[in-house]
Amino acid sequence: MREHKAAALRYESGEYAPRVLARGIGKTAEALCRIAGENGIPIVESPDLVDSLAHLNPFDYVPVKYWIVVAEILKFVYETRGNDELH
Numbered sequence: 792m793r794e795h796k797a798a799a800l801r802y803e804s805g806e807y808a809p810r811v812l813a814r815g816i817g818k819t820a821e822a823l824c825r826i827a828g829e830n831g832i833p834i835v836e837s838p839d840l841v842d843s844l845a846h847l848n849p850f851d852y853v854p855v856k857y858w859i860v861v862a863e864i865l866k867f868v869y870e871t872r873g874n875d876e877l878h
Contacts, residue, residue: 797823798844808852
């Protein structure tokens with residue numbers, strides 16, 4: 792059984808790349824998911840991506856090799872929320 796992992800991402804228009812806001816493994820990951828759910832923040836499951844992002848430090852930029860998959864996730868989230876632009 793895989794250990795539960797989570798990473799919270801944010802992209803601000805004009806920034807170099809998306810950043811990791813928070814990340815965690817085990818109970819910390821569970822708390823991140825609970826807080827996201829309570830606040831209407833979409834949760835997207837991507838086990839391979841989170842395996843890598845969960846080991847970064849908060850406020851680190853997402854590494855270039857993950858930009859495409861993160862962009863696809865952000866696009867999905869913005870479309871789901873009905874946003875036309877990245878805010």
